[in-house]
Amino acid sequence: MMAMERPLTEHIHPGRAPLDIEQYERLGGYQALRKALTCLSPDDVLKEVTDSKLRGRGGAGFPTGQKWRFVPRGDATPKHKYLVVNADEMEPGTFKDRLLLEGNPHQVIEGVIVSAYAIGASRAYLFVRGEYHLATQRLEQAAAEATSRGYIGTTILGSPFSLELHVHGSAGRYICGEETALLTSLEGKRAIPRAKPPFPQASGLWGRPTVVNNVETLCNVPHIVNRGAAWFRGLSSGADAGTKIYGASGRVRRPGAWELPMGTPLRELLEDHAGGMREGYGLRALLPGGASTSFLTPAHLDVAMDFASVEQAGSRLGTGNMIVLDDRTCPVGMLANLEHFFAQESCGWCTPCRDGLPWVERILRAIERGEGRDDDLDILEMHTRFLGPGKTFCAHAPGAMAPLGSGLACFRDEFERHIRDRACPWSGR
Numbered sequence: 001m002m003a004m005e006r007p008l009t010e011h012i013h014p015g016r017a018p019l020d021i022e023q024y025e026r027l028g029g030y031q032a033l034r035k036a037l038t039c040l041s042p043d044d045v046l047k048e049v050t051d052s053k054l055r056g057r058g059g060a061g062f063p064t065g066q067k068w069r070f071v072p073r074g075d076a077t078p079k080h081k082y083l084v085v086n087a088d089e090m091e092p093g094t095f096k097d098r099l100l101l102e103g104n105p106h107q108v109i110e111g112v113i114v115s116a117y118a119i120g121a122s123r124a125y126l127f128v129r130g131e132y133h134l135a136t137q138r139l140e141q142a143a144a145e146a147t148s149r150g151y152i153g154t155t156i157l158g159s160p161f162s163l164e165l166h167v168h169g170s171a172g173r174y175i176c177g178e179e180t181a182l183l184t185s186l187e188g189k190r191a192i193p194r195a196k197p198p199f200p201q202a203s204g205l206w207g208r209p210t211v212v213n214n215v216e217t218l219c220n221v222p223h224i225v226n227r228g229a230a231w232f233r234g235l236s237s238g239a240d241a242g243t244k245i246y247g248a249s250g251r252v253r254r255p256g257a258w259e260l261p262m263g264t265p266l267r268e269l270l271e272d273h274a275g276g277m278r279e280g281y282g283l284r285a286l287l288p289g290g291a292s293t294s295f296l297t298p299a300h301l302d303v304a305m306d307f308a309s310v311e312q313a314g315s316r317l318g319t320g321n322m323i324v325l326d327d328r329t330c331p332v333g334m335l336a337n338l339e340h341f342f343a344q345e346s347c348g349w350c351t352p353c354r355d356g357l358p359w360v361e362r363i364l365r366a367i368e369r370g371e372g373r374d375d376d377l378d379i380l381e382m383h384t385r386f387l388g389p390g391k392t393f394c395a396h397a398p399g400a401m402a403p404l405g406s407g408l409a410c411f412r413d414e415f416e417r418h419i420r421d422r423a424c425p426w427s428g429r
């Protein structure tokens with residue numbers, strides 16, 4: 001492997017203004033677009049991305065080339081197809097896309113244009129979290145600069161390819177990040193998920209073929225086009241290709257985000273990059289990829305942070321941005337806070353999620369206050385089954401159950417102690 005290449009963040013310097021278009025071009029920016037439009041067919045780009053083994057960075061890890069292949073091709077397909085960039089990033093504990101959006105907006109824009117070319121999209125939407133004001137402003141500025149250079153618009157660089165690009169603010173709900181709810185919201189309706197199939201690639205925005213990809217996913221595309229699939233695969237020594245922007249929050253010495261080879265061990269992330277636990281705090285457990293993943297414990301520190309390894313350990317890589325739980329914070333209180341978020345963000349479409357999540361939150365708060373009852377743990381466990389995978393319309397409810405189910409298993413003693421002693425042992429510490 002080439003020593004610690006960081007293609008996505010090489011030109012990002014937090015606290016400093018991002019590269020403007022001239023600086024970006026001087027450093028090789030928009031060369032992938034030029035190469036794609038002048039030397040490669042859309043199928044060539046698609047093949048390179050497929051061969052690179054790039055997997056989506058939005059949480060589920062779906063292979064990007066495979067997703068793009070589902071888009072109908074050829075003359076008989078609808079005139080308009082869409083590419084939608086999921087920059088909603090409301091997952092608690094996750095801030096990797098913000099780094100990319102604010103830090104190098106031209107990289108995002110170039111990734112979007114090249115990807116739109118590969119799938120034959122005539123219009124691209126960047127759907128940006130409502131609170132990301134700076135990111136929105138920088139994207140709009142970058143899009144204006146790219147338009148003035150002829151990288152966006154009609155017959156780009158003299159090729160037959162044309163693209164309209166719109167920066168669009170999110171409606172401010174977590175569910176807007178779920179790809180089908182995002183599309184419904186973009187159509188101006190209440191953000192509720194749609195049934196799949198049909199998948200967006202066949203029938204998405206306004207019923208037309210649509211690809212939804214995460215920001216980090218698309219930022220990889222110009223680098224793959226420039227340097228090739230084999231180079232991209234070689235960035236990682238593990239099963240999954242490329243680099244990953246990992247992150248850590250909680251009581252660690254240096255909370256932050258770092259681009260590292262995909263499959264970097266959890267221990268290295270926590271001890272070397274996050275600097276270990278803060279003085280006086282020990283590691284109790286962590287959620288490896290945002291709030292909707294299952295807890296891992298100190299016994300899992302040697303797990304490689306790639307999709308398959310984290311799944312084998314009983315969780316999900318998710319966004320790769322971990323939330324660390326220390327040994328002086330009440331795990332019941334932490335779960336109550338998380339479930340408050342999930343309950344508040346339920347779109348209300350299906351009963352188990354709409355009514356179950358507030359019930360879960362009420363029980364957790366009661367246990368935390370020392371008012372838990374003996375049968376509360378059974379009721380919570382029942383919810384992990386009734387709101388589990390396949391029981392609700394979208395993955396919001398199963399995501400909410402991931403920390404709860406694993407928390408009940410990991411912190412059983414703590415739950416029982418709260419109920420038995422009718423008090424929170426951690427209050428006032």
Ligand SMILES: Cc1cc2nc3c(=O)[nH]c(=O)nc-3n(C[C@H](O)[C@H](O)[C@H](O)COP(=O)(O)O)c2cc1C
Binds near residue numbers: 091
């Ligand atoms: C409740 C919920 C919220 C989500 N929020 C986001 C988000 O903010 N950003 C994101 O990229 N994906 C989010 N996803 C995943 C998307 O539905 C989708 O899988 C992803 O955007 C696909 O991009 P990728 O293939 O590039 O990973 C969310 C999923 C669910 C169920």
Ligand code: SF4
Binds near residue numbers: 394
């Ligand atoms: S699981 Fe929750 S968020 Fe998803 S559709 Fe049902 S009610 Fe809405």
